[in-house]
Amino acid sequence: MSAITEVNMGIQKIDRELCNGCQRCVQICPQDVLRFDPKEKRPHIQYLRDCQSCFLCEIECPKEAIYVTPFREKRAILAW
Amino acid sequence: MRFDKNLQSISSDLLIIGGGPAGCFAALKAKEAGVRDILVVDKGYVGKSGCATFGAGSFKGFIPQEDSYEIWFGKAVEAGCYMNDQDWTRVHLQGVFERVKDLETWGVEFEKNPNGSYRRIEGQGSSDLRPIKTLMFHGPQLMHQLRLALKRAKIPILDKVMVTHLLHARKRPEVITGGLGFHLETGELRAISAKATILTCGGQSYKSNYAFQKMVTGDGHIMALEAGAELSNYEFTDHHLSYAGFDTTGMNVLQGLGGIFVNRHGDPFMEKYDPEHGNRANLNTISASMAMEVKEGRGPIYLDFSQYTPESIELIKRVLPILYLAFLRGGLIRGDQIVPKLEWVSVNCGNVGFGGGVRINLSCESSLEGLFAAGDATCGPASGVEGFCAYAIPFATTSGAKAGYSAAAFIRNRKRGYAFDPSQIRRQTNQLLEPLLRKHGDEPEVLTLRVQEIILPMERYLLRHRDRLLRGIREIEDLKRNLLPYIKAHDPHYLRMAVEAKNMLLSAECFLKTALMREESRGSHLREDFSFTDNKNWLKWIILRQKDGKLKFRKEPVPISRYPLQPSADRIKHPIIEANERYH
Numbered sequence: 001m002s003a004i005t006e007v008n009m010g011i012q013k014i015d016r017e018l019c020n021g022c023q024r025c026v027q028i029c030p031q032d033v034l035r036f037d038p039k040e041k042r043p044h045i046q047y048l049r050d051c052q053s054c055f056l057c058e059i060e061c062p063k064e065a066i067y068v069t070p071f072r073e074k075r076a077i078l079a080w
Numbered sequence: 081m082r083f084d085k086n087l088q089s090i091s092s093d094l095l096i097i098g099g100g101p102a103g104c105f106a107a108l109k110a111k112e113a114g115v116r117d118i119l120v121v122d123k124g125y126v127g128k129s130g131c132a133t134f135g136a137g138s139f140k141g142f143i144p145q146e147d148s149y150e151i152w153f154g155k156a157v158e159a160g161c162y163m164n165d166q167d168w169t170r171v172h173l174q175g176v177f178e179r180v181k182d183l184e185t186w187g188v189e190f191e192k193n194p195n196g197s198y199r200r201i202e203g204q205g206s207s208d209l210r211p212i213k214t215l216m217f218h219g220p221q222l223m224h225q226l227r228l229a230l231k232r233a234k235i236p237i238l239d240k241v242m243v244t245h246l247l248h249a250r251k252r253p254e255v256i257t258g259g260l261g262f263h264l265e266t267g268e269l270r271a272i273s274a275k276a277t278i279l280t281c282g283g284q285s286y287k288s289n290y291a292f293q294k295m296v297t298g299d300g301h302i303m304a305l306e307a308g309a310e311l312s313n314y315e316f317t318d319h320h321l322s323y324a325g326f327d328t329t330g331m332n333v334l335q336g337l338g339g340i341f342v343n344r345h346g347d348p349f350m351e352k353y354d355p356e357h358g359n360r361a362n363l364n365t366i367s368a369s370m371a372m373e374v375k376e377g378r379g380p381i382y383l384d385f386s387q388y389t390p391e392s393i394e395l396i397k398r399v400l401p402i403l404y405l406a407f408l409r410g411g412l413i414r415g416d417q418i419v420p421k422l423e424w425v426s427v428n429c430g431n432v433g434f435g436g437g438v439r440i441n442l443s444c445e446s447s448l449e450g451l452f453a454a455g456d457a458t459c460g461p462a463s464g465v466e467g468f469c470a471y472a473i474p475f476a477t478t479s480g481a482k483a484g485y486s487a488a489a490f491i492r493n494r495k496r497g498y499a500f501d502p503s504q505i506r507r508q509t510n511q512l513l514e515p516l517l518r519k520h521g522d523e524p525e526v527l528t529l530r531v532q533e534i535i536l537p538m539e540r541y542l543l544r545h546r547d548r549l550l551r552g553i554r555e556i557e558d559l560k561r562n563l564l565p566y567i568k569a570h571d572p573h574y575l576r577m578a579v580e581a582k583n584m585l586l587s588a589e590c591f592l593k594t595a596l597m598r599e600e601s602r603g604s605h606l607r608e609d610f611s612f613t614d615n616k617n618w619l620k621w622i623i624l625r626q627k628d629g630k631l632k633f634r635k636e637p638v639p640i641s642r643y644p645l646q647p648s649a650d651r652i653k654h655p656i657i658e659a660n661e662r663y664h
Contacts, residue, residue, distance in 0.1 A: 050294070
């Protein structure tokens with residue numbers, strides 16, 4: 001498992017080293033994008049397609065572990 | 081994923097569906113009025129969800145000591161194109177400053193001058209001749225403080241529970257007695273009984289490319305419609321504006337600070353279409369003007385920031401902190417400078433801020449007993465076609481407070497609630513859970529994108545024509561028959577997305593059918609085939625409801641003769657069409 005979950009759009013990464021597992025981001029996400037992994041004690045990006053790049057998770061994170069980009073995902077229906 | 085079919089029943093005196101400013105005001109005022117048992121339910125997290133969380137720093141609050149009531153009322157009715165319920169416009173303007181004071185009591189900060197007076201700028205709808213000044217608040221701080229106010233008042237909150245159906249009383253289908261929903265993470269079903277129910281879960285954004293509105297999917301409109309309540313004003317849509325590169329917000333402030341709309345040749349064009357307001361014109365005027373420029377081959381359109389100073393950037397940072405961060409991350413702000421010119425587009429933002437929704441009277445009562453509505457969940461009666469004076473958050477505060485007081489009075493007179501109709505709950509539960517049982521259906525995203533393809537192009541919502549509206553209606557009806565019954569959901573999160581996609585589809589049907597019906601042009605409703613505003617035949621509200629699965633429409637005359645303001649002529653060419661003909 002890499003230290004950083006990284007993608008190219010919306011919520012881009014949650015730094016698992018900086019994260020303290022407080023679950024604030026999971027609790028507040030208006031689009032219900034994140035879920036908490038009780039074994040790892042870290043949040044993960046479960047529903048990336050629904051991220052609206054609103055920055056709330058980044059702003060609210062007490063450990064500055066989250067990085068969001070404003071660029072929208074490609075709104076195309078992919079084959080898989 | 082286990083999806084618990086066992087219902088958890090909850091009972092309360094007052095159920096409030098949606099925890100934005102309208103819901104919070106309703107809860108706090110109902111509590112003040114003596115209602116003990118209140119429950120606020122939201123599919124997000126109250127204080128961090130809904131469009132007001134991302135409210136773009138501007139609050140069109142009329143201040144009796146500073147402002148001219150005649151100018152504000154006159155402009156509200158003018159922007160509303162005489163479709164306002166003028167009684168509501170008056171009640172809203174008379175009450176809004178009291179709500180500003182409430183907000184300050186609860187810790188919401190507004191921009192102030194060194195002498196303690198409110199710092200205000202002239203945003204949309206303001207002109208030198210008739211200034212309308214907006215108050216400024218600090219973005220997400222407003223909703224954060226409202227959650228704290230609920231906590232202090234000991235009002236319980238159910239976060240992450242999406243209510244999808246209203247419950248009818250046994251043998252009394254015209255009486256609403258609570259709601260049915262599910263938890264987004266656990267999937268547990270909740271049946272909440274209540275003596276009174278207030279819908280405050282916002283308008284319909286169609287998840288379009290305007291910032292931070294993707295959760296606003298007409299949930300209250302459609303559950304009210306399906307329960308038999310009347311909707312109104314659905315043909316009037318909010319034509320918002322955004323940067324083309326990613327979704328943005330904050331137009332009141334961006335215009336107020338001196339942004340100039342220019343076409344492909346760098347020519348400013350707004351003075352041509354709206355000489356009084358120019359670049360501070362209302363959203364539908366700017367959107368329609370942009371569309372005309374694009375249609376005449378002078379697109380794309382840009383927003384020119386060359387008049388911005390380092391102080392402008394400082395102000396954006398304070399009142400639009402999320403937009404500031406997006407601009408910074410997107411590389412559009414460097415230091416105290418903003419990129420001088422950015423491509424800008426119009427967006428069909430459904431009825432967020434004004435336009436269609438649940439029809440209410442002056443007490444926020446819907447056409448069903450026990451069901452109230454406030455904020456964007458309503459048909460925006462104070463605004464009519466467009467509401468710069470009664471913009472979303474201010475109207476949410478005045479109507480939310482009113483709904484809270486009215487529901488409290490209603491509850492006082494009703495000793496006990498009605499019992500649920502168990503067969504209805506069974507039927508609704510089965511209907512709600514259907515997408516989870518489909519193994520070979522389509523993803524909710526497929527339906528969402530199809531609906532967007534139908535109503536987001538400019539020639540469907542901005543420049544309307546009978547032929548295109550009819551085609552849109554046929555496409556929607558095809559989706560209702562051939563796609564909606566086959567949408568699947570893997571888990572409760574996707575069930576939310578499936579319900580939202582369904583709500584988008586049904587809202588789009590209401591929009592296209594009422595837009596086809598209104599054979600005239602009026603504000604945001606611009607018909608290429610009916611270019612005149614027809615005050616003789618169309619000073620009427622289109623009211624719709626659902627009966628036996630079909631939409632039924634009726635027209636009700638606006639009681640214009642008893643209102644303070646009447647239009648000056650029977651027939652007026654739509655000003656944007658007129659300006660376009662004059663110049664081209």
